[in-house]
Amino acid sequence: MAITDRQTATLALAHALSAAERGLPVFPLSATKLPALRSPHHGEHPPVRCRGACGLPGHGVHDATTDPGAVRALFAAAPRATGYGIACGRAPHRLIGIDLDIDPAHGNDSATALRQLALQHLFTIPPTVTVITPSGGRHLWLTGPAGVTVPNSASRLAPGIDIRGTGGYLVGPGSVTHHGRYRLAPGTADLAPAPCPRPLLRLLTPPARPRRPAGPPSPARQGQGLVHFVLAAHRGQRNTRLFWAACRAYEHGFGDALADALTDAAVRTGLTEQEARAAIASAARLAGGRPEVP
Incomplete structure (x- = not known):
């Protein structure tokens, strides 16, 4: 039975509505565990960093709601949804x-x-x-x-x-x-x-980091150790090391600035550029404060 059939989608909506009734904000997910609704800003240049302020669905975790009518509307717009995400950090829980x-x-x-x-x-x-x-x-x-x-x-x-x-x-x-x-x-x-x-x-x-004096080191210097960490990866470690290094870079606030250097290092160890970019994008969602995949 295909996981995108009508019964699976109906059950996903039912589970999501049950969670919403308990005060858990929900939104539809695809079988990949990613948001099921495509961003309304897809393909726009320059990229739009919108968290739902435009009023349109398709903003991932920022679509999450406990309102039954809004939940039904989200799932109606995502007929291939097979599951649901629960937004963390939101009141009341x-x-x-x-x-x-x-x-x-x-x-x-x-x-x-x-x-x-x-x-x-x-x-x-x-x-x-x-x-x-x-x-x-x-x-x-x-x-x-x-x-x-x-x-x-x-x-x-x-x-x-x-x-x-x-x-x-x-x-x-x-x-x-x-x-x-x-x-x-x-x-x-x-x-x-x-x-x-x-x-x-x-x-x-963790406690907030103390303010540093003016003239902090550049992202390239801050991330030099992470790049070397990726370059030292052996077969079977390459993707894991790259993901770990990218998470640390995004947690420290210079992930975007270091992404190209990490990609180049990963390619030198044997990963393709597409594989490297995908791992870094996943780390950005998880460790950079962006919507993430569990």
Whole structure:
């Protein structure tokens, strides 16, 4: 059965409406986990950085809403939607997603890493909504306090632990993708998202960097180490190293300025320019405060 058939689309809408009723802002996703509606500014030059102020749908996570009528309208405009995204950081829940990836090939045990962090910083993860991903990973849903902005990050806490915060989104349970279905973990369906433990919240919201004196180093100098990191990649590491380096560059505010240098370095290791640009674009969405893919 094709995942874009009418039944799948109908179920995606039903799950999205159910989430909206619980105060979770939602919007339609395609089977690739990307927003199902094309940007109304696609192809415009120069590129338009619009977050929905134009009033048209097609702005990804910025389309997210809890209004049932608006949800139906979004899905009507996206008949090939097979799932839905849930915007993080938005009232009333101010959702924080702890994404625990599973990567046995590289010895990645993110669940153990989270337990080690909990022991080191003296907190426990309370019972909360947990979503099982098609790969066997876990999305833990927590809530944050008003006035606190949790940034998105990739493997900053520990390898394999990604954070979905303000500007990011989680794939909602019941969504169907090319890799399978997202589903609620047994015993968590009736739970509400639990408050984020204070010690963990402090880890997720690093203090603001002190102001630097005038004349900061250029992005090229700041990113020299990241470029060398990519150049040192061996076969099987190239895409992972490039993605990690690009995430760090965007988190520090010079991702766009370093993108060409990172691309050139990745091409020298054997990636194609298209593969390199795609990895950097994914890092920009996730770590640069732009709408991201879980």
